[in-house]
Amino acid sequence: MKIHSLILGILAAGCVIGFTLTPRAGAVVNDEDFSSLKDLVTKQGRRIDQLEQTHEQDQKTHEQDQQQIQQLKQQLGETHAVATNATQKAEEVARVQSAYPVVSGAMSAMHNFTMVGDAEVQFGKAAGQHGSFVLADFAPIFLFRASDNVLFEAGFDVTLQNGSQPGGGSATHVDLSFAQLDYLFNDYVTVVAGDMVLPLGTYSERAAGWLNKIPDDPFSRDFLPGSGVGVQLRGAIPVGQSGQMVTYSVYGVNGPSSIDTNGIAGNLDLGGNVGDTGNWHANPSGGGRIGWFYPWQAHYDLELGVSGQTGVWDNAGRRSWSAGVLDAALHISPYFEAKGEYIYTMQETDDMGTIHPQGWWVQAGYKLAGLNLEIPRISNVELVSRYDTMHDALGTKTDRATVGFVYYISNTLLFEGDYEFLHSRGPNALPSNAFVLQLSYGL
Amino acid sequence: MKRLTSFKLGLREGVRLVAVTAVIYAAFIAFATGADTKAEDAKSADTKAADSKAADAKPAKKAGKKKLTGAELYAIHCNRCHAERYATEFTPGQWKTLMTHMRVRANLPAAQAKLILKYLQEDSGN
Numbered sequence: 001m002k003i004h005s006l007i008l009g010i011l012a013a014g015c016v017i018g019f020t021l022t023p024r025a026g027a028v029v030n031d032e033d034f035s036s037l038k039d040l041v042t043k044q045g046r047r048i049d050q051l052e053q054t055h056e057q058d059q060k061t062h063e064q065d066q067q068q069i070q071q072l073k074q075q076l077g078e079t080h081a082v083a084t085n086a087t088q089k090a091e092e093v094a095r096v097q098s099a100y101p102v103v104s105g106a107m108s109a110m111h112n113f114t115m116v117g118d119a120e121v122q123f124g125k126a127a128g129q130h131g132s133f134v135l136a137d138f139a140p141i142f143l144f145r146a147s148d149n150v151l152f153e154a155g156f157d158v159t160l161q162n163g164s165q166p167g168g169g170s171a172t173h174v175d176l177s178f179a180q181l182d183y184l185f186n187d188y189v190t191v192v193a194g195d196m197v198l199p200l201g202t203y204s205e206r207a208a209g210w211l212n213k214i215p216d217d218p219f220s221r222d223f224l225p226g227s228g229v230g231v232q233l234r235g236a237i238p239v240g241q242s243g244q245m246v247t248y249s250v251y252g253v254n255g256p257s258s259i260d261t262n263g264i265a266g267n268l269d270l271g272g273n274v275g276d277t278g279n280w281h282a283n284p285s286g287g288g289r290i291g292w293f294y295p296w297q298a299h300y301d302l303e304l305g306v307s308g309q310t311g312v313w314d315n316a317g318r319r320s321w322s323a324g325v326l327d328a329a330l331h332i333s334p335y336f337e338a339k340g341e342y343i344y345t346m347q348e349t350d351d352m353g354t355i356h357p358q359g360w361w362v363q364a365g366y367k368l369a370g371l372n373l374e375i376p377r378i379s380n381v382e383l384v385s386r387y388d389t390m391h392d393a394l395g396t397k398t399d400r401a402t403v404g405f406v407y408y409i410s411n412t413l414l415f416e417g418d419y420e421f422l423h424s425r426g427p428n429a430l431p432s433n434a435f436v437l438q439l440s441y442g443l
Numbered sequence: 444m445k446r447l448t449s450f451k452l453g454l455r456e457g458v459r460l461v462a463v464t465a466v467i468y469a470a471f472i473a474f475a476t477g478a479d480t481k482a483e484d485a486k487s488a489d490t491k492a493a494d495s496k497a498a499d500a501k502p503a504k505k506a507g508k509k510k511l512t513g514a515e516l517y518a519i520h521c522n523r524c525h526a527e528r529y530a531t532e533f534t535p536g537q538w539k540t541l542m543t544h545m546r547v548r549a550n551l552p553a554a555q556a557k558l559i560l561k562y563l564q565e566d567s568g569n
Binding site for chain 1: 509510511515516518519520522523524525526527528529533536537539540541543544546547548549550551552553554555
C-alpha cells in the first residue's frame with residue numbers, strides 16, 4: 001500500500017513538473033521558428049507566382065513559334081511549286097532553243113573571272129641629278145574564261161611617271177598593253193585575235209615587273225613593236241615525254257607606219273598602221289617565231305628561238321621594215337639562269353637608204369640559296385647582271401653594263417636594285433650612270 | 444643605187460642568218476628526237492620495276508626516262524619564268540582560267556598543261 005502510494009506520489013509529482021515546464025519550452029519554438037517558417041513560405045509563394053508567369057509567357061511564345069512554322073511551311077510549299085514550274089518552263093524553252101550552242105561547264109560569270117598582273121614602285125637616281133620616285137605602275141591582266149576553249153584576256157598599264165611632261169612634272173597614263181581573244185582550236189593550234197603581245201623574241205611575253213629581274217628593259221627592245229593588232233596561230237608540239245617541245249607562232253598584223261606619211265628614217269612608228277578609218281597603207285605585216293625547248297631535268301633546260309616580222313611602213317607602201325630576233329635561255333639548277341637576245345632590223349628609207357638598227361643583250365642571275373649557307377636573308381638574294389648594247393643606225397651607240405640584286409621578300413614580292421654603267425655617244429646620247437630601286441609585286 | 448646595194452647586202456645577210464639558224468635547229472631537233480627515242484627504247488627494255496609507284500613518286504634524274512607527272516612538269520615549265528606560285532593561292536576554277544592563259548602565253552602543250560592543272564587543283568585553295 002505504501003509502495004503504491006509512493007509510486008502514485010512520484011507520478012503526480014512528475015505530472016506537476018511536466019505541466020509546469022512544458023508550456024515554457026513550447027513558447028520558445030513558436031517565436032523563432034514560426035517567423036522564419038512564415039518568411040520561407042512567403043518567399044516560396046512569390047517564387048511560385050513568378051514561375052507561373054514565366055510558364056505562361058513560354059506557352060505564348062511556343063504558340064507564336066508554332067504559328068510561324070506553319071506559315072513558313074506554307075511559303076516553302078508555294079516556293080517549291082514555283083521552282084518546279086520554272087524548271088519545267090526552262091526545260092521547255094531549252095528544247096525550243098537547242099539550236100544555239102550552250103557554254104560547257106556553265107558556271108557563274110565571276111567564277112570564270114580572274115585577275116593577275118603586277119605592280120611596281122621605282123626610285124631612280126642618275127649621276128648629277130637629284131634622286132626621285134620616278135614611277136608607280138599598276139598593270140592588271142583581266143582573264144575571262146568563257147568556256148573550256150575560249151579565253152579573253154586584257155592587260156592594262158596605269159602609270160604615274162616623272163619626266164614624261166615637257167618642262168618637268170609627272171603624268172598619269174592608262175594604256176592598253178594587249179586585249180586578245182584566245183580560241184583553243186585543238187591540242188596543237190590556238191587562234192589568237194585582237195591586240196596581241198608579239199612573239200618577237202621572248203622578252204615582251206615575259207617582261208612583267210616581277211618577272212624581269214632588272215627594272216629597265218634592254219635598249220634594243222625599242223627597235224621592236226611590243227604588240228600588234230591582228231590574228232595569230234600558235235601552239236606547241238611535244239617531242240617525246242620528257243617535256244621537250246617545239247613551239248611556233250605565225251601572225252599577221254597591221255604593222256608599222258610613218259609618223260609623217262613619208263619614208264624619212266626617223267619617222268618609223270612601229271605599231272602605227274591605223275588610220276582615221278582604214279589603215280595608212282594597205283600592206284599588213286607578217287611574222288612568227290619557232291622555238292625549241294629541251295629540259296633534261298627539272299630546272300635544267302635550254303630554249304632557243306628565232307623570230308621575225310616583215311612588211312612595209314611608209315604610206316606609199318614602197319619602204320619595207322623587217323626584223324629578226326634570235327633568243328636563248330639556259331637554266332642550270334634552280335639557282336642559275338642565263339638568257340639573251342640578238343635583234344637585227346632592216347629599214348628602207350627615203351633619205352638614208354637601208355639602215356640596220358640593231359642590238360643585243362645577255363643577262364645572268366644566280367640565287368645565293370644555291371650556296372647552302374642556311375642564312376635565311378642571304379638565301380633570299382639573287383645576284384643579277386646584264387650587258388646590253390644598241391646602235392640606232394642614226395649615229396647613236398649605247399652600251400650599258402648593269403649589276404644588281406633581287407631580294408625575294410616572298411614568292412611574289414620582290415625588292416630589286418641595280419647600278420647601270422652607261423656609255424652612250426651620238427646625237428641621241430643617253431644620260432650617264434644611274435641606279436634604280438624597285439619594289440615589284442606579282443598579282 | 445647605194446640604197447639598192449645596201450638592201451641587197453641586208454637581204455643576203457638575212458638569208459644567210461635564216462639558213463644558219465635552220466641548220467642549227469635541224470641539228471638540235473634531230474639530236475633531241477634521237478635522245479628521246481633512245482630513252483623510250485631503254486624504258487621498254489626495263490623491267491616493270493622501273494615503272495613502279497616509287498619511281499613515279501621521285502623526280503627522275505633524266506626526265507626523258509619516264510612519263511612526267513604534273514608536279515615535275517610544273518617545275519620544268521613554270522619556274523623558268525617566274526617564282527613558284529603555290530597551289531593554295533587560287534581556287535580550282537581560277538587555276539583553270541590561269542592555266543588556259545599560261546597555255547597560250549607560254550606555248551605549253553595541251554596534255555602537259557592538263558597535267559599541271561590537275562596537280563595544282565588537287566591542293567588548291569577554296
